[in-house]
Amino acid sequence: MKIFITDGSPAAFFTAVFDAYSEECVITSDSSIQLSLDSEIVRVQYDDEKCRRVRNGISKYDELAEDEILLALRSCDRLKEQIAFGYIKKIMQFKAPVRKRLSLPETIELNDLLYKVNGETHRLKGLLRFMESRDGALYAPYSPDNDITDLLMRHFAERLKSEKFVIHDVKRKIAGMYDGNECIMGYAGEAEVYLSEYEKAFENLWKKYYQAVNIKERPHEKQMKGSMPVRYWKFLPEKN
Amino acid sequence: MIEEEKLEILTESAKYDVSCSSSGSKRKNKQGGIGNAAASGICHSFTPDGRCISLLKILMSNECIYDCEYCPNRRSADVRRARLTPDEICELVIAFYKRNYIEGLFLSSAVFESPDKTMELLCETIFKLRKVYNFNGYIHLKGIPHADGALVMKAAKIADRMSFNVELPSEKSLKLLAPQKTKNSLLLPMKSLNNAIEYDKQNKVRRGKVLPAGQTTQMIIGASPESDGQILKLTEALYTNMNLKRVYYSSYVPVVQSSKLPSVGAGLLREHRLYQADWLIRFYGFGVNEICAEDENLSPEYDPKCAWALRNMHLFPVEINTAPLEVLLRVPGIGAKSAYRITEARKFCKLDFDNLAKMRIVLKRAKHFITCKGRFYGSDNFNQVKTSLQLADSSEISEQLSMFSDTATALSALTGNI
Numbered sequence: 001m002k003i004f005i006t007d008g009s010p011a012a013f014f015t016a017v018f019d020a021y022s023e024e025c026v027i028t029s030d031s032s033i034q035l036s037l038d039s040e041i042v043r044v045q046y047d048d049e050k051c052r053r054v055r056n057g058i059s060k061y062d063e064l065a066e067d068e069i070l071l072a073l074r075s076c077d078r079l080k081e082q083i084a085f086g087y088i089k090k091i092m093q094f095k096a097p098v099r100k101r102l103s104l105p106e107t108i109e110l111n112d113l114l115y116k117v118n119g120e121t122h123r124l125k126g127l128l129r130f131m132e133s134r135d136g137a138l139y140a141p142y143s144p145d146n147d148i149t150d151l152l153m154r155h156f157a158e159r160l161k162s163e164k165f166v167i168h169d170v171k172r173k174i175a176g177m178y179d180g181n182e183c184i185m186g187y188a189g190e191a192e193v194y195l196s197e198y199e200k201a202f203e204n205l206w207k208k209y210y211q212a213v214n215i216k217e218r219p220h221e222k223q224m225k226g227s228m229p230v231r232y233w234k235f236l237p238e239k240n
Numbered sequence: 241m242i243e244e245e246k247l248e249i250l251t252e253s254a255k256y257d258v259s260c261s262s263s264g265s266k267r268k269n270k271q272g273g274i275g276n277a278a279a280s281g282i283c284h285s286f287t288p289d290g291r292c293i294s295l296l297k298i299l300m301s302n303e304c305i306y307d308c309e310y311c312p313n314r315r316s317a318d319v320r321r322a323r324l325t326p327d328e329i330c331e332l333v334i335a336f337y338k339r340n341y342i343e344g345l346f347l348s349s350a351v352f353e354s355p356d357k358t359m360e361l362l363c364e365t366i367f368k369l370r371k372v373y374n375f376n377g378y379i380h381l382k383g384i385p386h387a388d389g390a391l392v393m394k395a396a397k398i399a400d401r402m403s404f405n406v407e408l409p410s411e412k413s414l415k416l417l418a419p420q421k422t423k424n425s426l427l428l429p430m431k432s433l434n435n436a437i438e439y440d441k442q443n444k445v446r447r448g449k450v451l452p453a454g455q456t457t458q459m460i461i462g463a464s465p466e467s468d469g470q471i472l473k474l475t476e477a478l479y480t481n482m483n484l485k486r487v488y489y490s491s492y493v494p495v496v497q498s499s500k501l502p503s504v505g506a507g508l509l510r511e512h513r514l515y516q517a518d519w520l521i522r523f524y525g526f527g528v529n530e531i532c533a534e535d536e537n538l539s540p541e542y543d544p545k546c547a548w549a550l551r552n553m554h555l556f557p558v559e560i561n562t563a564p565l566e567v568l569l570r571v572p573g574i575g576a577k578s579a580y581r582i583t584e585a586r587k588f589c590k591l592d593f594d595n596l597a598k599m600r601i602v603l604k605r606a607k608h609f610i611t612c613k614g615r616f617y618g619s620d621n622f623n624q625v626k627t628s629l630q631l632a633d634s635s636e637i638s639e640q641l642s643m644f645s646d647t648a649t650a651l652s653a654l655t656g657n658i
Contacts, residue, residue: 100584100585100587100588101585101588101589102581102584102585102599103585103588103589103591103595103598103599104588105598108598108599122280122282125278125282126282126283126284126285126294126340126343127284127285128340129339129340129341130338130339130340131339132338132339138338138339140340156340158269158276159269159274159275159276160274160275160338161269161271161272161273161274162272162273162274163274163338198241198335201241202241202335202336202339204244205241205242205244205247205332205335205336206336206339206341208244208247208248208251209247209251209296209336210285210287210293211248212247212248212251212252212255213251213252213254213255213287213293213297214255214287214288214289214291215255215256215287215289215291216288216289218289218290218508219288219289220288220289220290221288221290222290223286223290224286224287224288224289224290227283227286227290227292228285228286236285238285
């Protein structure tokens with residue numbers, strides 16, 4: 001069986017779909033994938049024409065599917081390319097959107113990916129924490145499961161229009177920067193931040209608030225952890 | 241910057257207020273300003289009691305001229321007192337908001353000096369927050385009973401949501417336990433705010449709408465003798481006549497010793513059942529009469545939908561592939577989302593039991609009330625059905641209420657002894 005390995009970019013994925021479409025194959029960006037004896041590895045070279053044709057093909061039957069697929073490809077799921085591929089095949093097979101065929105396994109699987117990516121984006125709109133640096137710019141380091149930094153950038157650029165801020169995905173080493181005008185995405189390894197002199201004091205006020213608003217006679221740790229999983233705590237001042 | 245102790249006192253005084261949501265408003269960011277409001281609402285943190293923090297929930301002051309029996313801040317109580325200035329509040333909101341700690345402000349206050357004076361300062365605070373500090377985030381303001389109507393209306397033009405708490409489920413209890421508050425001092429401002437909201441709606445006002453996120457209210461359950469049926473009747477009336485977005489229930493907790501108050505709390509299970517019934521009224525097309533008779537309480541053993549279904553077994557089972565949405569919504573265990581998903585999915589192919597499981601429709605209750613392609617997977621034995629529903633419920637309840645790390649705190653929480 002052929003295994004198409006992409007570099008993880010949507011463009012390479014769409015190219016792979018073109019090549020893989022007519023056969024039983026696997027598309028993945030996971031180079032640690034288990035190989036069987038009969039597997040043949042194909043490293044996908046991005047091809048503008050193939051990519052365009054696949055995208056057009058999808059849009060012809062379902063105008064919303066491309067956005068869904070781009071969103072699903074942000075997932076940290078190892079099978080995301082394969083799931084997106086399966087979803088595309090179904091659209092082509094029915095020559096129509098399959099979004100509402102809610103008992104179709106391909107639709108269920110894709111919806112699961114979307115649910116997780118959208119869910120984490122929504123959750124982090126709340127759980128992201130900025131700290132103020134000496135020059136007034138805000139800095140938020142975090143480590144999301146899925147690749148959602150630019151989605152969060154849009155939300156915060158709307159909300160903090162006249163502020164300057166940086167959102168830094170320390171796991172993927174990428175950062176979004178907003179200078180009060182526009183957002184730019186880029187590589188960012190380690191960041192050195194000098195905090196403003198008030199930062200610690202506001203952080204302490206927040207911790208005090210967090211303590212005081214809790215009704216400690218009614219502990220419900222399980223619910224807290226369900227809504228705010230422990231893996232996000234590292235960047236929350238109130239949990240450190 | 242405000243002192244930590246003040247923040248602590250005024251937060252602890254505000255923490256029993258139930259409402260926290262920041263949803264329902266789509267306020268846009270204005271040029272040069274900070275913040276906007278997300279219609280879906282956003283939770284920013286969760287405390288160890290499992291509640292979410294969305295808004296900075298704080299009192300302006302806990303110095304009160306009223307002496308409501310149940311309130312820890314009543315005039316005759318011996319507690320630490322504090323007051324914040326409008327600027328102190330505004331600065332704190334902006335600092336917290338910028339760091340993404342909060343979605344906005346939930347400002348309330350004890351009644352100091354006079355209702356008008358209190359309302360005036362609350363008004364001044366949120367006015368400043370919007371106009372001087374340029375804040376476009378979410379503001380929920382508590383209404384002060386007996387305050388001047390013009391002040392209330394002024395506040396309503398600035399805030400996203402307001403709430404006058406009805407406090408207790410009947411006028412009689414209000415007279416007994418909160419003698420300085422009257423039914424009219426709570427319901428009349430609610431009514432006039434609703435009129436203003438309706439006016440905007442009818443005239444399609446787009447800019448500067450009054451209370452874009454509407455009104456809510458809260459009442460204490462179990463401090464007075466009203467039955468669940470009476471409470472739900474009141475709830476239904478508030479939803480229909482006042483168009484409230486939410487009615488919150490707060491199960492009574494005996495923090496205050498008084499001969500007029502019960503010595504034990506109402507318990508979280510009762511509160512939980514009331515919320516379940518509330519949901520059935522708002523989203524599932526149930527009338528109060530179907531759920532609970534006027535002088536009765538909700539069943540502690542079954543959730544209200546199961547209890548209704550058990551009384552109406554002659555209506556079941558229903559065929560999943562043909563039952564209309566309103567009927568699906570009445571099947572125990574099938575929620576609004578599941579019902580909708582079933583109606584969408586069955587347009588393309590007939591659904592069997594396996595399909596439902598794969599779509600993650602929860603079937604442990606529902607299977608006794610449905611057929612899939614004519615086949616029934618539940619039990620014909622009424623007693624078995626009852627037992628299985630009870631089991632399903634108690635495992636969920638223990639999940640929801642047993643959050644308590646040890647038995648002693650579990651008991652104290654259930655009895656409301658805190």
